[in-house]
Amino acid sequence: MEIVVVGAGVSGLTCAVTLAEAGHRVEVVASELSRDTVSARAAAIWYPYLAEPRHRILEWSRRTREVLNELADQAVDGAAGCGVSRVRMLEVFDRRPEGDPWWRPAVEDLRPARPDELPEGAAYGHRVEVPLADVTLYLPYLEERLRRSGATLRRLTAPLESLADVAAPGRLVVNCSGLGAGPMCDDDRLYPVRGQVAHIEPPGAGPARVWDQGPGRLTYVLPRTRDWVLGGTAEAHRADLEPQPETTEAILRRARRLAPEVAGCVVRDVVVGLRPARDQVRLERQETPCGPVVHDYGHGGAGFTLSWGCAEEVRLLVQEGSVGR
Ligand SMILES: Cc1cc2nc3c(=O)[nH]c(=O)nc-3n(C[C@H](O)[C@H](O)[C@H](O)COP(=O)(O)OP(=O)(O)OC[C@H]3O[C@@H](n4cnc5c(N)ncnc54)[C@H](O)[C@@H]3O)c2cc1C
Incomplete structure (x- = not known):
């Protein structure tokens, strides 16, 4: 079947690879190539965040973890080839949470952290190995x-106004347009969640660290090969793209509590991205007057975490024509 994938972020590229490797004729069209997308601003650690519904997120994230781990293991020099590596993640909390994280069934090796592994002020933590993608290599x-x-990849000179613009008889459209799906599909359930992160000179080696301090208050320190990513913010319905210096200061302050070795680090750059959030990820097949469309957007703060699991379900919806749950 001839397929047009709209979108060249992590969702569109992963769907296109999955479909093309399954034997379909695939063209990707997008108004921005991957380096200019939200995906290029992501911290890109495996971590199910700001995405619903949980029962589907669990399966998509479990499958994605499997595929990304395989990619990490194939990389000759760790993160060098495809940019994916396995990292030890320490997640810490101000108060001991009740029970395991909700995404516990998607991982097999979670264990409580020892008191000496916790930063000062943290009441509880656990450790788990997860994949981390360096987006500068992975995209x-x-x-x-x-x-x-x-498959082919084409940058459009202007955003599409409608998916019908790329529909044609005998063609199926896969819609991976992230926030762009809002105006194109008249979807008012989609909204931006602004995120700001700083990239610093790497101060050495260390685990990935995440501190969950409640809704919108997630601090993370993620060591990549060539730099470290410090985050973050999550401001719903805010869409300005200019980095705020006071926010950068706050991120650095919070990151120092989590990882004292980042004190005095050199900040290389600060970026802002708008997570495409929705009350539920939209992954379903729709028969439209212009032909079939498979939607795959609204992954919130988990586009990398869900990418392969969602792409495999997209392939099934393309091939079987079955309707999403
Ligand atoms: C600061 C930050 C940190 C993050 N950290 C993580 C993390 O650690 N782990 C994780 O899993 N996720 C993380 N995310 C979330 C993740 O980045 C997103 O969920 C993901 O990038 C969404 O990918 P996408 O391909 O669906 O959309 P995008 O990357 O936004 O790509 C959309 C594509 O569609 C195209 N498009 C849109 N509208 C049109 C149109 N009208 N016509 C033609 N083309 C169009 C665009 O040009 C683009 O190519 C983070 C996000 C941010 C901002």
Whole structure:
């Protein structure tokens, strides 16, 4: 079947690779190539965050973890090839949470942290191994894998006004347009959640650390090969893209509590991205007057975490024509 994938962020590229490697003729069209998308601003650690509904998130994230771990293991020099590596993640809390995290069934190796592994002031923590993608390597890797599978990628000179603009008889459209789906599909359930992160000179080696201090208050320190990512913020319905210096200061202050070694670090750059949040990820097939559309958008703060699991379900919806749950 001839397929047009709209969107060249992590969702569109992963769907396109999955479909092209399954033998479909695939063209990706997008108003921004991957380096200019929200995906290029992500911290890109495996962590189910700001995405619903949980029963579907669990399965998509479990499957994605499996695929990303395989990619990490194939990389010759750790993170060098495709940019994916396995990292030890320490998640800490101000108060001991009741029970395991809700995403516990998606991982097999979670264990409580020892008191000496916790930063000062943290009441409880657990450790788990998760994949981390360096987006500066991983998105180009996906583009290259897409080309090798015979698919094509085209940058549009202007955003599409409607998915009907790329529909044609005998063609199926896969809609991975992130926040762009709002105006294109008249979807008012989609909204931005602004996130700001700082990239710093790497102060050495260390685990990935995440501090959950309640809704909208997630601090993280993620060591990548060539830099570390410090975050973050989550401001719903805010869409300005200019980094705020006082927010950067606050991020650095919170990050120092979590990882004292980042004190005095050199900040290389600060970026802002708008997470495409929705009350539920939209992954379903729709028969429209212009032909079939499979929607895959609204992944909130978990687009990388869900990418392969969602792409495999998209492939099933394309091939079987079954309707999403
Ligand atoms: C600061 C920050 C940190 C994050 N950290 C993580 C993390 O650690 N782990 C994780 O899993 N996720 C994380 N996320 C979330 C993740 O980045 C997103 O969920 C993901 O990038 C969404 O990918 P996407 O491909 O669906 O959309 P996008 O990356 O936004 O791509 C959308 C594509 O659609 C195209 N498009 C849109 N509208 C149109 C149109 N009208 N016509 C043509 N093309 C169109 C765009 O040009 C683009 O190519 C983070 C996000 C932010 C902002």
